[in-house]
Amino acid sequence: MMTLRSTPTAPIDEDRLDLVFKALSDRTRRQMLAMLSRGSATVSELAAPFDMSLPAASKHLKVLENAQLVIRTKSGRVQTCTFQPDPMAHADQWLEHYRVFWNNRLESLKSYLEDKDSDT
Amino acid sequence: MMTLRSTPTAPIDEDRLDLVFKALSDRTRRQMLAMLSRGSATVSELAAPFDMSLPAASKHLKVLENAQLVIRTKSGRVQTCTFQPDPMAHADQWLEHYRVFWNNRLESLKSYLEDKDSDT
DNA sequence: GCAATGGTTAACCAAAGGGTTTAGTGTTTT
DNA sequence: AAAACACTAAACCCTTTGGTTAACCATTGC
Numbered sequence: 338m339m340t341l342r343s344t345p346t347a348p349i350d351e352d353r354l355d356l357v358f359k360a361l362s363d364r365t366r367r368q369m370l371a372m373l374s375r376g377s378a379t380v381s382e383l384a385a386p387f388d389m390s391l392p393a394a395s396k397h398l399k400v401l402e403n404a405q406l407v408i409r410t411k412s413g414r415v416q417t418c419t420f421q422p423d424p425m426a427h428a429d430q431w432l433e434h435y436r437v438f439w440n441n442r443l444e445s446l447k448s449y450l451e452d453k454d455s456d457t
Numbered sequence: 458m459m460t461l462r463s464t465p466t467a468p469i470d471e472d473r474l475d476l477v478f479k480a481l482s483d484r485t486r487r488q489m490l491a492m493l494s495r496g497s498a499t500v501s502e503l504a505a506p507f508d509m510s511l512p513a514a515s516k517h518l519k520v521l522e523n524a525q526l527v528i529r530t531k532s533g534r535v536q537t538c539t540f541q542p543d544p545m546a547h548a549d550q551w552l553e554h555y556r557v558f559w560n561n562r563l564e565s566l567k568s569y570l571e572d573k574d575s576d577t
Numbered sequence: 578g579c580a581a582t583g584g585t586t587a588a589c590c591a592a593a594g595g596g597t598t599t600a601g602t603g604t605t606t607t
Numbered sequence: 608a609a610a611a612c613a614c615t616a617a618a619c620c621c622t623t624t625g626g627t628t629a630a631c632c633a634t635t636g637c
Contacts, residue, residue, distance in 0.1 A: 351484040362478035363595085364471040367551075374555060380614065393596055395615070400594090414604040414613045422558035429552050429559075431487075435494060436549065438542035483625085500584065513626055515585070520624095534583045534634040 353404075354431055357424040360404035365389075366397050373407060373420035380409075380416050473524075474551055477544040480524035485509075486517050493527060493540035500529075500536050 360366055369383050384394030398418060401407045405424050409416045480486055489503050504514030518538060521527045526545065527538045 351487075354487065355482055355484060358478050358482035362475055362482050364475060365595095367471075367474065370555070374558070381612095389595090390597065391614070392598085392616085396595070414602095416614070420558070422555060425552065425555050426559035429549075429556065432545060432549050432552070435490070435542060435545050438494070438540070439546035439549070485625095501582095509625090510627065511584070512586085512628085516625070536584070 350427075353424060353427055356404040357406070357428045360400050360406055360424075361428070363397065363400075365394075366401055369394075369397060369401065370406060370420065373418060377417050377419045380418065383418060470547075473544060473547055476524040477526065477548045480520050480526055480544075481548070483517065483520075485514075486521055489514075489517060489521065490526060490540065493538060497537050497539045500538065503538060 361370075365387055368386070372378060372383060372386075380395060380398060381391070383398065384391050387394055398407065398409075402409060406421055407418045408421050409418050411417075481490075485507055488506070492498055492503060492506075500515060500518060501511070503518065504511050507514055518527065518529075522529060524544055526541055528541050529536045529538050531537075
């Protein structure tokens with residue numbers, strides 16, 4: 338099935354990939370995503386494990402929010418952050434094109450190991 | 458098959474992920490990788506499609522090289538760049554943990570939660 | 578030997594990143 | 608009403624990033 342977008346490599350997609358990969362390129366943000374993958378959390382909860390100020394953690398969350406990897410829902414004075422996987426699926430789809438390169442490699446490794454095992 | 462590394466989330470891995478995702482977060486570099494996935498190329502060839510100076514393109518290549526996504530082999534005055542998929546496989550492996558969220562959503566989420574529960 | 582080719586290095590620039598502290602805004606709680 | 612809480616916003620700092628131009632190797636060709 339074709340995508341509904343007119344041009345497959347439209348700038349809009351590239352923009353999204355820029356944002357997603359940039360969001361994933363920081364270990365603090367990756368760890369925040371790991372936390373959120375285990376369930377929604379407040380800003381304070383997400384900031385707690387890190388050795389940085391709350392504003393700093395909040396900035397990281399904003400990057401994730403900008404990449405649409407998390408959505409915040411305000412309820413009273415607490416903001417609940419929820420993991421939103423779609424952009425990651427987009428990145429995954431981009432990687433798909435390259436997956437054959439290391440699948441081949443693992444396949445080769447596998448047959449190599451099988452050969453080696455059959456020698457012993 | 459288990460990885461040989463002692464600690465699965467060692468800083469060294471995080472460093473690698475930082476480099477890879479950062480390398481992938483620029484569309485120029487992604488396009489360079491797309492070119493290289495169709496075969497090795499020289500620096501000039503890789504720089505040609507882009508509306509930027511050669512030094513600028515060379516810097517992008519250095520970022521890719523730093524992430525070990527390309528390796529350069531010098532032969533005379535020409536430098537041939539070759540795609541190296543391993544780091545991308547590493548990023549892919551990181552994504553694997555989240556794939557359940559968009560792949561077969563409910564079913565996979567269920568098994569993910571079961572796995573998670575069995576960890577505790 | 579000299580000039581062209583392929584590329585890097587260096588110096589510079591503006592903008593973005595990642596952190597800080599201080600101050601401010603709205604909610605709860607007491 | 609006042610204090611505590613959960614944040615955000617603003618101002619600032621330093622480093623990194625992505626680009627430029629100009630100068631500088633090397634290697635190759637004539």
